[in-house]
Amino acid sequence: MGVQTADLANCLGWYQEFFDAEQKWELSRFSDLTLSRLPGIRKLIEVAIGDVRLHLFDRAGHNGRTANEDGFLFQHLCVQVATPQELVDRRRRWVEIYKSGRYSFARSEMPTEIVVDDDGVQSLYLLDVNGLEYELSYVPEGHR
Template identity: 45%
Template sequence: MLDIAPNFNHLAIQTDDVDATVRWYREFLGTTVEWTLEEFSPLTRARLPGIRRLVELRRGDVRLHVFDRDGHSRRDPDPLGYQYQHVGITVERPEDLVELREQWLRAHERTEVRWAREEPPSDIVTDADGMQSLYVLDPNGLELEFVYFPGGGA
């Protein structure tokens, strides 16, 4: 058996507009820019041809690496293709889900970005165990799930 206990570090988001995506996450989640890169290793350039800039955004333990590439297809993710379907982010209180939904609506109204998929946030749903979820899209069509676990269980 593998004797390693990995920890999650970041989610990388490829976009065709780094500045708009950074503005969106600042407005929606209140993220801050931790650092920016514009020079990359040969390995990174081989893996991500055309990469021009990468910005790390952070709020709490959530880190997002937003980057662009020359020749982006400008297509949203294929919902039936292989991809990470969504990313789950926990919150401490059920009221946080209500506030996040309202903040998404405010950020959507205040931030000028091109939307890959124009869908409002979901209703807050509760499963049989009391877990509550809110699903939202970012401007690139990527889905985030915010989750509240009763009793702090994850």
């Protein structure tokens, strides 16, 4: 998944600190195809969160706005965690990082509470620094 941001340092720092994202490689020269698809792209950094690879990049012409939530969009990305405790820990970490003031956030919404559905699946919804939504989810063993 590609994450378009207005401030790559702010974004990378937050992904490293919150998600323990590991920086894989970066690119600052792009193909004609990429330049035509993403005018103003300046730098792209691939990070890994477990098995998920994210491409964080910024654009010179970024308008600083978040997407229209009423239309088509990737509404959230779901990332599984290994234990219910990890949901508790990540939620706490999110709030600590937010309150530290070290990152600027496009939206100021706090994470949701941890919700448990009838099957015992636990979920937590939170926003990254760009206002993009993630679902952190714990799925019990033996769940279909």
